[in-house]
Amino acid sequence: MSSLRIKNLVAGYGAVQVLHDVSVDVGDGETVVLLGTNGNGKSTLIRSIIGMVRPTSGSIVLEIDGKSADLAKMKTEDIVDLGVGIVPEGRELFPKLTVEENLLMGAFRKSARPDIPRNLEYCYEAFPRLKERRNQLAGSMSGGEQQMLALARSLMSAPKFLLIDEPSVGLAPIIVNRMIEKIRELKEQFGLTVLMAEQNFTQAVKIADRGYVIVHGQIAHSGSAAELRDSDLIRRFYLGL
Numbered sequence: 001m002s003s004l005r006i007k008n009l010v011a012g013y014g015a016v017q018v019l020h021d022v023s024v025d026v027g028d029g030e031t032v033v034l035l036g037t038n039g040n041g042k043s044t045l046i047r048s049i050i051g052m053v054r055p056t057s058g059s060i061v062l063e064i065d066g067k068s069a070d071l072a073k074m075k076t077e078d079i080v081d082l083g084v085g086i087v088p089e090g091r092e093l094f095p096k097l098t099v100e101e102n103l104l105m106g107a108f109r110k111s112a113r114p115d116i117p118r119n120l121e122y123c124y125e126a127f128p129r130l131k132e133r134r135n136q137l138a139g140s141m142s143g144g145e146q147q148m149l150a151l152a153r154s155l156m157s158a159p160k161f162l163l164i165d166e167p168s169v170g171l172a173p174i175i176v177n178r179m180i181e182k183i184r185e186l187k188e189q190f191g192l193t194v195l196m197a198e199q200n201f202t203q204a205v206k207i208a209d210r211g212y213v214i215v216h217g218q219i220a221h222s223g224s225a226a227e228l229r230d231s232d233l234i235r236r237f238y239l240g241l
Helices: 043-047 076-080 099-105 110-128 128-132 143-154 171-192 225-229 232-241
Strands: 002-014 018-027 031-035 057-062 067-070 082-089 161-165 194-197 212-217 217-224
Touching: 002 194, 018 031, 018 043, 018 217, 031 043, 031 171, 043 099, 043 194, 057 076, 067 110, 076 082, 082 143, 099 110, 099 143, 110 171, 128 194, 143 171, 171 194, 171 212, 194 217, 212 225, 212 232, 217 225
Parallel strands: 031 194, 031 212, 082 161, 161 194
Antiparallel strands: 002 018, 002 057, 057 067, 212 217
């Protein structure tokens, strides 16, 4: 079981404040999407959760298997050790390592190491293309294949809570659709709780239980997927209506 509660979070870079009093809840087993156009704070929030940005104030409380921890006070490696996986924006693969070497790099979490053979096989079953290209250098693959590899690499750490930052960036629409469906499939298969930052509203709400709209570093709207589809804010910012 895993859940996340972010309360009154303020964060940024040096003197530049990006997030202003942000509060977000992600319940156990939910897929929650964080919607917003570029430059509104989505990635800063993800980086704050994973420990790459230190908040100025507020709390980020993760509960996993009955234990709670305030991630705002922890280092990235310790957050990952709790069972938090991340698919970063831009994939951040090791381009001169093979597909399989990249996957193995994702299994550095201590509790995941004994299950490397099993998790590797799960990843190859989920992404047969990666198995076909296990000895190919990651940097020579297409954008869609690299995104598959980034997602599979995160699964190698055996996470219970998964952060996904902008999975659609740089991908053709048909590939985006397949990737979103794969995220839904893996979430159900592995029993994950997911928080996904995404600017492609139409694709994101396909798999969302709930969502938040972030505008200029503040939560402007929240609701179920159905409520978001009916939102005037969504129509104005995403659908041009």
